[in-house]
C-alpha cells in the first residue's frame with residue numbers, strides 16, 4: 329500500500345535526521361546501530377502501561393505466544409514471560425539477538441530468534457497472540473506498511489511503545505555545541521498515530537512518564553555511544569562527559585504505549 333500524506337510527512341521528517349555528508353565523511357566510526365551493552369544494562373521495567381496492555385491480551389494459563397519485533401535485548405517481551413510460553417525475537421542485529429537469547433534462557437522461557445529487517449522478514453515469522461514492538465518506530469520510514477505487517481502477525485493485539493519525541497532529540501544541544509548544527513524537532517508520536525490512522529489502524533494511546541533513574545549502563549559506555557552518534561573522535565570524551573551531565577539523556581521520559589487489537 330503506497331503511503332498517503334501522513335506517511336509521506338513522516339518519512340520526510342525522518343529523512344531530515346540524515347547527517348550532513350561532510351560530517352559523516354570525517355566520522356571515525358559509523359554513527360548508526362545500537363550496542364547491546366547499553367541496552368542489556370538497562371534495568372528492566374516490570375510494570376508499565378505497555379507491559380500491562382500486552383499481559384491483558386495473553387491467555388491466563390501461561391500458554392501465550394509473543395513476537396517481539398526489534399527485540400533488542402528483550403526489554404519489551406521478557407517481562408511477559410509469566411504468561412508467555414514462547415517468545416520470538418526479531419532483530420536486524422545478530423549481537424542483539426545473542427544477548428536476547430541468553431536473557432531468555434535465564435528467564436526460563438522458550439524462545440527463538442530471527443535475524444532480519446521488518447517487514448521484509450515478516451514471512452519467516454509465525455503468528456503470535458501478542459506482537460510487541462518497542463522503540464523502533466522512529467527507525468522506520470515506511471511506517472504504514474511496517475505496522476500493517478505487525479497486525480498481520482498478531483492474533484490478539486499489537487503493542488508498540490515509543491518515546492513521545494524522536495529519541496535523538498536529546499542530543500540536539502550537543503550537535504549544536506560540537507558541529508554548530510540545528511537538528512530537527514520532529515516527528516512526534518502523534519505523527520506516528522496519524523500514519524497508523526491513514527493505514528486504517530485505529531490505535532489507542534496512553535501517555536506516561538518513565539522514571540529517570542533506570543539507566544545503569546557504565547558512564548564510559550554512554551559517553552562512547554554519544555561520541556559515536558555525534559561522529560566525534562575519542563579526544564572529545566571529557567567534554568562530552570561534562571556536557572552530558574545526566575545519564576538519563578538517552579531515555580527521554582515522556583513515553584507512549586500505542587496498542588490495537590487484531591481484526
Ligand SMILES: C[S@@+](CC[C@H](N)C(=O)[O-])C[C@H]1O[C@@H](n2cnc3c(N)ncnc32)[C@H](O)[C@@H]1O
Pocket residue numbers: 362367397398399400401402403404418419420421424444445446447461462463464467468
Ligand atoms: C532502540 S532498540 C529497542 C530494543 C527493545 N525493543 C527495547 O525496547 O529495549 C531498537 C532495536 O530495533 C532493531 N531494529 C530497528 N529497525 C528494525 C527493523 N526494521 N527490523 C528489525 N529490527 C529493527 C535494532 O537493531 C535495535 O535492536
